Amino acid sequence: MQNLWLIPAFPFLGFLLNGLFGRKFPKAVINLIAVASVLASFGWVLKVWSSGGDLAANPIHEHYFTWMQSGQFNVGWDFAVDKLTMIMLFVVTGIGSLIHFYATGYMAHEEGYYRFFAYLNLFMFFMLNLVLGGNYLILFVGWEGVGLCSYLLVGFYIVKKSATTAGNKAFIVNRIGDFGFSLAMFLIVVNFKTLDFTQVFSAAPGAPTSTLTAIALLLLVGATGKSAQIPLYVWLPDAMEGPTPVSALIHAATMVTAGVYMCTRSAVIFLHAPIAMETVAVIGLATAVFAATIGLTQYDIKKVYAYSTVSQLGYMFLGVGVGAFSAGIWHLVTHAFFKALLFLGAGSVIHACHGEQDMRHMGGLWKYAKGTGATLICASLAISGFPFTAGYFSKDAILGAAYAHEPWMYWVGVVTAGMTAFYVWRAFWMTFTGEYKGHGHPHESPWSMLGPLVVLAILSLGGGFFFNVPKILDNMFPIKEGAEDMTLTYISVAFGLGGIALSYYMYVVNTKVPERITAGLGGLYTLVYNKYFVDEIYDTAVVRPLVDGSTTVLWHVADQGIIDGAVNGVGTEARGIGGILKLLQGGNIRSYATWVVVGAVVLLVVMGVTAMGFAAVGQ
Amino acid sequence: MDLAFFFVFSAIALICAINVVLQRHPISSALSLVGVMGSLAVLYLQLGGEFIAMAQIIVYAGAVMVLFIFVIMLLNAGAESRSGKASWTAPLLGIPALLAFLGFTVYYFLRGFNNAGVVKFGGYTGGSAAGVGISLFTDYLLPFEVTSVLILIAIVGAIVLARKEMD
Amino acid sequence: MPEAMQVLQSGVPVSWYLILSAVLFTLGVAGFLLRRSVITVFMCIELMLNAVNLSFVAFSNQHKDVSGNIFTFFVMVVAAAEAAVGLAIILTVFKNRQTLNIDEINTLKN
């Protein structure tokens, strides 16, 4: 008994304390509770890891109680830990505690301090549930819970209209995905009579391919919602309305990767559904390149990183889709490092510029905030796949697998890598070089914020060496051979360096170039700059029709016309018939009862005379 | 032994039931009804339904009937009045029909259950608290949950109805 | 009839319980038909429910299956809820019409 339940229990306790009594507490106490609870669960994860023995041979599985039982269907409150879960646990609790620590500095001057940390702890609780869950339903509980917390935290600045609308958007778009997920669960229950991972995956190979494909595609719908893939990615950029630590923790490092985790968890199902696999790969690739192009043109620093998050998630899905699950998870881990770092760095920059987010009003921060700058350099190197940084290994593994699967996927991926490098460094140059164009005097952030940055910087530089995920997961997902061709690596690295160099040329050496290019491209540029008008398209294609349709068709025609007409017609008819029948209504209850008794007697007589009556009576 | 038991308590139940019908005063009827319920509870014990027997006393005799008496005391309801135009359908048509009903049912029971086996103390113990509980929370879980909703609705309805001002 | 006596020695026939419940039910209906006080009529309904419960428990004993007890349990729950609402209705009626005579509560007609 490893008492896994303690891991989510700590943050939940923190949530209860801060949420219920936080209003009364001084900030120091709130910080202590929030950080300590997450650190405690991190420590328990370490304890489980050290004492857990060989997880590959015998994963931990703990059954606490039967949650719901009805007929043969039975769902227990189970937690299970194998190596995949262990990796996720480390990422969630580790980065989670770093970001909690960072947030104590970043949120210091905000309203509703305790509310923020209560939500953050609640998020940790649900995220850990999601990761630990031993069956789809527990996973789904966490899945919904993190969605809720994301909604709460995106709309944290309740006074800002844009924030609340962004929260609604995130929630509603996620509903679509969750709908798919729940359908998938229903299918699983119908076909396998259980939701427990081990049972489902042992039974899955036997099932017909068509079923598995349907399940996998529905799961994919859920994943696209939670992990912001085409077509449901639109909520993530808007979610940047939330406080930056939230963007770093929820919308970069942990929650948005839940989809990838879920697909990897269901690898057995996907492996037996080749069509679904193809779909995953294509969607991932499309999202990667699509989001990357948008990222090229944004000016809001957080938006840039948001789109890069979307495109990096696309990479992970590409990895999953081409069957390199371990590579996908690897990229998940490294991405958690450097993207969290990017966001926290961005947060630090915004902090330095007194809440300014538009990069055109920044610049020249290097001489003010050297620490932030240095860490941001590490992160940018890592994300553009600079050799021997964290991103280099994982991205390389994915691209190699993609090449082994379909060469053209590799090429598209490489081009995307180039674009990624370009816009990330573009952001860096625009913020840190040149003249400061903002207002007020920028200042370096406090150590509570820089400390986590440094830790994350080390991780993003060396993470590839520390965590060689494919080796760890070797027993679950055998490493695909054939991706050992070094030339592929050289090409991708070359693209990355090229992107860096180009951005350097365009935004430091010769800053006139961008305007000329924008002018030259003209319409195309506006198209990309406005994110391909996807939001507008959705608005006209989905939202408006729904609203108008429901008003005109459902309300005016169906409801008022047909239903009301029918009802009224029935009413008049009934009044006509009732006019005749009402003569029976003496208004005296006892006489009604009499007629009931008479009816009962008649019924008994019928029962008596028919043979079946006797059969029924005499059992 | 079992026979004597059955006769004693069925006799009490019958007398009390007749009393319920014949007594003019609501309170007398109510207490006779309590008597019926008590003796039925004893019969439940004989039939092996311990839990149900206790629930019968706690819920019916202890709560529902107390509510009745409470209301009777509240309205200070005296012996019923004979005013108002009575309906003669009930006695004239109802009583014969009722007798026919009784005859048929008794006939069917004798006819259909003459070899249904016998009841004796300890002959069947499935109705213990454990048995009822297990069955209630596995096979009948959904109905159980639904009844909770029903009770909630009943509470709301009762409060709405019994409010002082009906605005 | 020696074998009949021997049967009776061994216990009470299930059918007797059923007959008892039938008689109780009939008494309940009779009360419903003959009495005029709303409260008494309501109590007669409870009496009918009890009669049915008895037959449920008897069946449960006959089939050695706990379901009968469960049904009785549900009947009790419903009866409790019904009593709460019904008495509230009676209170309201009395508040508005100052009568408990069921023959005078007959405006819902024609």
Added chain:
Amino acid sequence: MVFIVITVIKTALILFVLLTVLAYLQWVERKVIAHVQVRMGPSRVGPHGLLQPLADVIKLITKEGIMPPHANKFFYLLAPFFAVFMALISISVIPFGTQLTVGPYTTWMQLTDLNVGILFVLSISAMGVYGIALAGWSSNNKYALLGGLRSSAQMISYELPMSLAIAAPLLIFGTLSLRGIVDAQSGYHLGVIPKWAVFAMPFPQIFSFIIFLIASFAETNRVPFDLPEAENELVAGFHVEYSSMTFAAFFMAEYANMVTVCSIATLLFLGGWHPLWPAAYGSNLAAPLIMLIAGAICIYHGLNPARPFDRFTLPVFGVVFFGIAGLLLIPPVVPVIMPIFWFLAKTGFLLFVFIWIRATLPRFRYDQLMAFAWKGLFPAALLNLLITGFLVALTS
């Protein structure tokens, strides 16, 4: 045959002891309250008023029974009988101690053990309302009627938290039989802390114990919940019209109910007849020790008396106490008497708490009473039940 004889003997014994206890409980109450309020209490009839209960009984018997005009005679006379019946009957399932072996015969110190004993007690206490409601209604008096209405409402309201508070420890014991409940509380944590429900793992039932006590105050119509008989607003509530033996019946019923709820609390929460600390550490010596101390105190006060007749009475008590102490030290007696001693000690302590509270607290206002039941006690009991169930489910 033997069984029937034994049962009859046990019944007679229990009834005799119980009735005596009831009579003297009232004497104790008057004495305790008197000393709390720095008075002497009954001291005329017999030494220290020890014969006061007898005198009361004689007085009540010889008084005239008054039948109020236009009262419903049948129910008027049925009510007190019903009340006392319901109060006494639930004693029949309460176990006082372990098995007792006399010659060839072995029997439990309990009239009978039902599988659903605790439910039985609950149902009887639920039936207890009728006595009061009927009394209030049938005596054709508006104060009595108000008292009856109040008490029936109050009892129904407080039965819910009471039942919920009882349900929580039952989750831990897993049985409804009172004997089984007590057996489930035998043994000690770490060798010293008794495994009573109030110390039970995984969730000590201390909260449900408190809730149960409060609710039982209301169930027995004791201060601070004695609104049905609030002297200053309802003159005497539901028994205002009663006199002589009928009044005595209500009086007895109230005290019998007190004894019942106290013994139920002892069985459910305080481990029944199990001693407070293991016999290995000499829990068997506790009883004789107490007796010796009591005897010593009596002798001391007898030697320098505060009142003239103390010079004779107190030494006599002292000798009696010494005798009891010696009796308690006889080896064959010990295993029989110790369980009873512990059971009576705990019950007596709870009874003392009842009296103490009566001497201390003022009475609730009616709306406060209801609000307390529904807004305070009920949610608390529910929460306690929830937590207990959750922890039991987790740890079992």
